[in-house]
Amino acid sequence: MASKPKDLLEELSHRGPHEVVRGNLALAGLPGVVFTPRSGLGLPGIAFGHGWLQPPGRYRELLSHLASWGVVAAAPSTQRGPLPSHRIFAADLRSTLDVVTGVRLGAGGLSVDPAKLGLAGHSVGGGAAVLAAADDPRIKAVATIAAAQTMPPATKAARGISVPGLHLAAKGDLVAPAIGNAEAIAKAWGGPVQLRILDKSTHLAVTEGSHWSQRLLQGKPQRRTQRLVRALFTAFFLTHLTGTDKYRPLLDADVKRAAIEFDPSLEEEAA
Structure with a gap:
């Protein structure tokens, strides 16, 4: 019997069965962090783009959470200045995937399958993830939270992406408003796509800890938002990189504080 979406949300809100190890991408020539399970061969892997002015450390629990469920999660610490190059940031995300697939991880009992790669990101990192996906045929799935527009436009890049996309937008976001950013990206998406609106949430809700940029940007860390993002990501x-259908009921259902705003596949089924 398939599990109920509420039960799956609860399950995935907690850490998974894997012990997690933190590594340093700088050892491979790229500043950043990588979180992996202690061991495992042929694992899925993602590169995560940080938000404007944010250090990757503000997403430590999110990355570690993914690793606890068997997903190698790496985040480059580049383009952190006030005027980042979105194009170069996108290239850095692709380079991060080159590192996790091409460099020995751990003591040798760990590897990432180059056929199981995804991209994710917050704010400008979300927009950069879209740019990176448009130019990388290896990518199988893309997820963003509070995605911001980029130059070149992420909305234009989205048209050429045929793999599944999940875009989460904060209802109270004044920095990257859902209507002008995540919704536009989702509706331009060339493949299967879903847009969810996170209620009672702001631009920095997904970040962790404190940082001086909170004086410039709207919002602050919110545990309930972090919990939702971890579970949905x-x-x-797991669904789109490993082929399991166990968690698909969660992706197909509205959940509290994360209602589905746009999903063409569900609209077709309803019709």
Whole structure:
């Protein structure tokens, strides 16, 4: 019997069965962090783009959570200045995937399958993930939270992406408003796509800890938002990178504080 979406959300809100190890991408020539399970061969892997002015450390629990469920999650610490190059940031995300697939991880009992790669990101990192996906045929899935527009436009890049996309937008976001950013990207998406609106949430809700940029940007860390993002990202990547259907009921259902705003496939089924 298939599990109820509420039960799956609860399951994925908690850490998975894998012990997690933190590594340093700088050892491979790229500043950043990588979180992996202690061991495992042929694992899925993602590169995560940080938000404007944010260090990757503000997403430590999110990345570690994905790793606890068997997903290698790496985040480059580049383009962190006030005027980042979105194009170069996108290239750095692709380079991050080159590192996790091409460099020995751990003591040798760990590897990432180059056929199981995804991209994710917050704010400008979300927009950069869209740019990176448009130019990388290896990518199988893309997830963003509070995605911001980029130059070149992420909306234009989205038209050429045929793999599944999950876009989460904060209802109270004044920095990257859902209507002008995540919704536009989702509706331009060339493949299967879903847009969810996170209620009672702001631009920095997904970040962790404190940082001086909170004086410039709207919002602050919110545990309930972090919990939702962790569960939905985990369900999305396990479904589309590993082929399991166990968590698909969660992706197909409205959940509290994360209602589905746009999903063409569900609209077709209803018709």
